[in-house]
Amino acid sequence: VEIGESVRGEDVYIIQSGCGEINDNLMELLIMINACKIASSSRVTAVIPCFPYARQDKKDKSRAPISAKLVANMLSVAGADHIITMDLHASQIQGFFDIPVDNLYAEPAVLQWIKENILEWRNCIIVSPDAGGAKRVTSIADRLNVEFALIHKERKKANEVDRMVLVGDVKDRVAILVDDMADTCGTICHAADK
Known part of the structure; x- marks a missing residue:
């Protein structure tokens, strides 16, 4: 991933559908967020209509991951300042973040x-x-x-x-x-x- 122009001081919005090859798309999103942050953008908003791993929002059996929380952590660590998503599978996912999350409804x-x-x-x-x-x-x-x-x-x-x-x-x-x-x-x- 390479950002094709200067984003220094800019308010950047990155749209990633969250569909298709989920792991590839998630990794690409994380890299784009991080690339914008280290290129001195002032703010990065990730627009993710279909939130990855949203169904894995709680431990439904022993040794099961809470992958939605992991995704939230990774987005924050990558440098996202704000998340916009739609119709989260479970509203508690918003609480997984330490950054603002707008959960839009269809x-x-x-x-x-x-x-x-x-x-x-x-x-x-x-x-x-x-x-x-x-x-x-x-x-x-x-x-x-x-x-x-x-x-x-x-x-x-x-x-x-x-x-x-x-x-x-x-x-x-x-x-x-x-x-x-x-x-x-x-x-x-x-x-x-x-």
Whole structure:
């Protein structure tokens, strides 16, 4: 990585999507931040719409890492002064940082898209494909003045869904499934089958 022009005294914004080759992109971001800092930029803001390792925000089993915290530490050590991200998987990730973090929400854009693109939106039901998204879905449903439902995943062991149970009435309605992350879209596809 090489910064192509002087950033001395400048307020620099570096945009890294966080998608694709996650480790390569993260390392490239860290190097760019550091390169700008040692080139005497006054401030570096990392814009990371999809925060790397956001799902690893807590220890869910022994000897498991809290990788989101590690990423936060690495961004700070590299020299980031400010982070802008979107819809963090868990709000506690903001607390992993010692620098300001703006966690922007997609909800206003989602509401606008629903109203502009779904003709029957007043007769819709907003559905969360898992219990973790219930808060997000109820907020959207409340703002649209419609009902909500959710899918409850029954698991026999971690990362293995035994069955999915729909909680709510979606019969004869447009069901709008809203999730915070979609890597393989497996959860949302299984939920749509319900």
